[in-house]
Amino acid sequence: MGDAAVYAEFGDTIDLETNQALQALAAALRAQRLPWIRDIVPALCGIALHVDPYHPELPDPILPHCEALLVECFKSAGKFEDLGRTVDVPVCYATEFGLDLLELVAKLSLSQAEIAKRHAKPVHRVLMVGFSPGQPYIGGLDPKLSVPRRATPRTRMPEGAVAIANLQTAVYPYETPGGWSIIGRTPLTVFDPKREPPSLFAPGDKVRFVPISLAEFERLKS
């Protein structure tokens, strides 16, 4: 990726096992505390290292050095199972919030309750956080709920919108445009720069979606 970042891809399909290995690799890289590396970004099926291109210790040539570093860290990396946290995310799956639920009921031939139940049942995994601060790409969606991205993206996804596309779920920290189908909303603040940690989600986290009523949503929001 140019001369200030390196991207290593570990496959072109998204699977949980590869992604977890990436989280372990990221942890091992972080532990090395290399002064010329600014950012370590585990992604869906690869990992990016952003470097300070003017750092005096920047290795030259950079590509073979990073390759060796990744191999070394890959070998020393522990099982990620031990490192991840579990995040419980309350979601109100009411049609007031799940703006695309009725459309999905028709498309998937499932009832609204069934969609919510299937979404909340499995333990999901944060595969990557990106695009905007704190926005998670969460894997582990029931394949019965898989729908492609909407042909025309919405110009505004509400803050806290829980939306699905393909085999993933996203939770929108900010009001931004987006092409995923909205099934509900969480009252939690996804990203708060004044909070420690600022992001509700980190790559590798286990995620449990907990269905809540409208009344509970209002209570948690306030």
Place this chain on the structure above:
Amino acid sequence: MSILVNKPGLLTTVQDGGRRGLQHIGVVPCGAMDGIALEFANALVGNAPADAALEVTVLGPDLQFEHDALVALCGAEFDARLNGATLPLDRPVLVGKGDRLQVVRAVIGARAYLAVAGGIATAPVMGSRSTYMPARFGGMEGRALRMGDRLPLAKDAASLATARYARLQSKKVFDGALRSVAWSVPALTRPEREPIVVHAMEGRHHDLFDAASQRAFFEVTWRVSPDSNRMGFRLAGPVLARERAAEINSEPACLGTVQVPSGGQPIALMADHQTTGGYPRIAEIAAADVPRLAQLAPGGTVGFARCTLEQAGELRRVLRRRVDSALRALNWTFR
């Protein structure tokens, strides 16, 4: 200690060397669009290279100083006035209590950095004072300056100004009439002649584009669209097409990534870029050339010259040598 904002200008934000180490939770580095100009401006007033300064864009602010300060304006060539007289650029200038600094408009280039001895003292957010407007944090409440704002400066800004100015007075280059020096840092990033030439490497998805598009990217002159901003420069020119339109997984992006959405109009990702994106990347701009691209205003023109990773490294080393040799002269001034 503060500066009163009479008029904010088109887009004036607090920016520093950037917010590092948080891209894995989606937090983009932000920071100065032209990092070289920020480093020069800071060095000229005796600050650390990545200290916070004001980034002014095309039409600058009108500021009132509430106490003495040592300032430097670097980057684009601006028509700027201190109490109505021309403000000398690219050098330290002593500003007195009650003085009015009008950064009027850019003459060559688009962005300049106003550094003040001691730095801008807005509260750091996640380790940086850089403003990130899309998520409304950093700098002045996460937004551009507004009329009536009082921009906080370091507590010792006035005493730093006096002490550092006193050191300048003992130098041969000192110019008392200007309250400055007859010496300036070179303008390394100004677009003296357009189209500017920016070096770029082939991107990860370069080969997915059809032959005509691959050729066009490096051959035509691109124009920076009016809907460009700190997130990205949209480049107007021929439509770039892929052989097959397959969906690409969202993956990390970086400063200088050139991505092509389905409409075929490329976007060069700049300081406030999203941390990940799902559009194919036709090119990656050499790190050394990003600050020069950042100096183009909407309507500005650029051509891309193909380079290798090794050549990009050489460009970086050459630029670093030029910056360092200018900074060495400065260290002599402040010692």
